[in-house]
Amino acid sequence: MASARHPFPPAKRDPGIRRDLGLGVGALLGVVLIGTLWYHGVEQWPWVEAFYMTVITLTSVGFMEVRPLGERGRLFTVALILMGVLSIGFMVNRFTEALIQGHFQEGIRQRKWKKQMEALNNHYIVCGFGRIGRQVAQEFQAEGVPFLVIDQSAEAIQVAQELGYVALHGDSTLDATLLAARVQQAEGLIAALSSDAENLYVVLSARTLNPRIRTIARANTEEALQKLQRAGVAHAISPYITGGKRMAAAALRPRVVDFVDGILSGRDRTFYLEEYELAAQECPYVGQTLGKANLRTRSGALVVAIRRADGQLIGGPSGDTLLQPGDLLLCMGTAEQLRRLGQLLYPRL
Incomplete structure (x- = not known):
C-alpha cells in the first residue's frame, strides 16, 4: 500500500x-x-x-x-x-x-503542488482514477469545480498531473490519506474504486472524518447499492445499471437523451441545469408563489421542478406553487440566466 x-x-x-x-x-x-x-x-x-x-x-x-x-x-x-x-x-x-x-524542477513542482493542496477548500475528492474517475475529473474540470484525485498507482497520478489535475498518491481507504486530501474541508467525495468493499470503506471513513460531506459511490451490484445507501451515501450509482437504462432510453427516445446529455455535461453547452436550495433567512421569495416571485421574467431561467424538504417532487410547477423553506429548485437556462437567478435567490451572498 x-x-x-x-x-x-x-x-x-x-x-x-x-x-x-x-x-x-x-x-x-x-x-x-x-x-x-x-x-x-x-x-x-x-x-x-x-x-x-x-x-x-x-x-x-x-x-x-x-x-x-x-x-x-x-x-x-x-x-x-x-x-x-x-x-x-x-x-x-x-x-x-x-x-x-530535473532535480531542481522537481523541487519547484512539489512546492507548487503543496500550495495547491493548501488552497483546497469546499472541493471534491475523486477516489480512484480509472475510467470512471477520469470521466468525473473531466466533468469537474469542465464545470470549473475544485477537486483532488487520489490513486494508489503512480502511473495514474502521473497522467492526472499531466492533465493539470491536483493529484495525491496514496490509499484512499486510509484516514491519513483522506486527511492529507483535506477531507474535513471538502464539499463532497466520489468513491470510484473498482471494489465495492473499498468504496464502502472510503465512504464510512470520510463520513467519520467529516459528517457533513456529500458522498457519491460506485456500486457493481444491486446488493452493494443497498449497502452503500444504508451507509448514508447520498447517491450510489451502478455503471452497469445506469448504462443499460441509458442505452434503452437512447434507443427509444434518442433526441431526448441527446438534449439531456447536452445540458448535463460537456464544455460547449448552451443550456445548463442547476439546483438552488431556498433558505428563509437568505431568500426573499420564501413564502411567495412562483407567479408572484416572477423569477422567469426577472432572470430568464425556467424552474423545471421543485423538490420539497419532505421529499415531494413537483414537476412543472405552476404560478400558484408556493415557495417554502428548504425547497430545492431545479432550474434550466443559459449560464448568464442562471447567474442572474442565483443573484435573485441569494442577494446577500
Missing part, C-alpha cells in the same frame, strides 16, 4: 545528487579555509590578504601574487589550485546532472 506520509509520487531522479552537491560545496569551502589558514599562519599575511589570495588562486583570474612567495609557498599554491579544480569540477559535474534529471 502507498503511504500517506509521502503522498507525492516519487521523482525519477538520483537520490544522491543532493548529497553530492552538498559534499562538493563543503569540499570547496574546506579548500578556501585551508588556503586562508596557510597564507595567514605560515606566510604570516593578514586575514584579508590571505583570503583574497586564496580566492584569486582558486578562480584562476590571473592576478599577481599578493606578496612574493617562496618555493614552499608556490608549491602549496599549486596544490591549492589542483584541489580547487577537483572540487569545482565535481560540483559542475553533479550540478549539470541535476539539471538534466
Whole structure:
C-alpha cells in the first residue's frame, strides 16, 4: 500500500545528487579555509590578504601574487589550485546532472503542488482514477469545480498531473490519506474504486472524518447499492445499471437523451441545469408563489421542478406553487440566466 506520509509520487531522479552537491560545496569551502589558514599562519599575511589570495588562486583570474612567495609557498599554491579544480569540477559535474534529471524542477513542482493542496477548500475528492474517475475529473474540470484525485498507482497520478489535475498518491481507504486530501474541508467525495468493499470503506471513513460531506459511490451490484445507501451515501450509482437504462432510453427516445446529455455535461453547452436550495433567512421569495416571485421574467431561467424538504417532487410547477423553506429548485437556462437567478435567490451572498 502507498503511504500517506509521502503522498507525492516519487521523482525519477538520483537520490544522491543532493548529497553530492552538498559534499562538493563543503569540499570547496574546506579548500578556501585551508588556503586562508596557510597564507595567514605560515606566510604570516593578514586575514584579508590571505583570503583574497586564496580566492584569486582558486578562480584562476590571473592576478599577481599578493606578496612574493617562496618555493614552499608556490608549491602549496599549486596544490591549492589542483584541489580547487577537483572540487569545482565535481560540483559542475553533479550540478549539470541535476539539471538534466530535473532535480531542481522537481523541487519547484512539489512546492507548487503543496500550495495547491493548501488552497483546497469546499472541493471534491475523486477516489480512484480509472475510467470512471477520469470521466468525473473531466466533468469537474469542465464545470470549473475544485477537486483532488487520489490513486494508489503512480502511473495514474502521473497522467492526472499531466492533465493539470491536483493529484495525491496514496490509499484512499486510509484516514491519513483522506486527511492529507483535506477531507474535513471538502464539499463532497466520489468513491470510484473498482471494489465495492473499498468504496464502502472510503465512504464510512470520510463520513467519520467529516459528517457533513456529500458522498457519491460506485456500486457493481444491486446488493452493494443497498449497502452503500444504508451507509448514508447520498447517491450510489451502478455503471452497469445506469448504462443499460441509458442505452434503452437512447434507443427509444434518442433526441431526448441527446438534449439531456447536452445540458448535463460537456464544455460547449448552451443550456445548463442547476439546483438552488431556498433558505428563509437568505431568500426573499420564501413564502411567495412562483407567479408572484416572477423569477422567469426577472432572470430568464425556467424552474423545471421543485423538490420539497419532505421529499415531494413537483414537476412543472405552476404560478400558484408556493415557495417554502428548504425547497430545492431545479432550474434550466443559459449560464448568464442562471447567474442572474442565483443573484435573485441569494442577494446577500
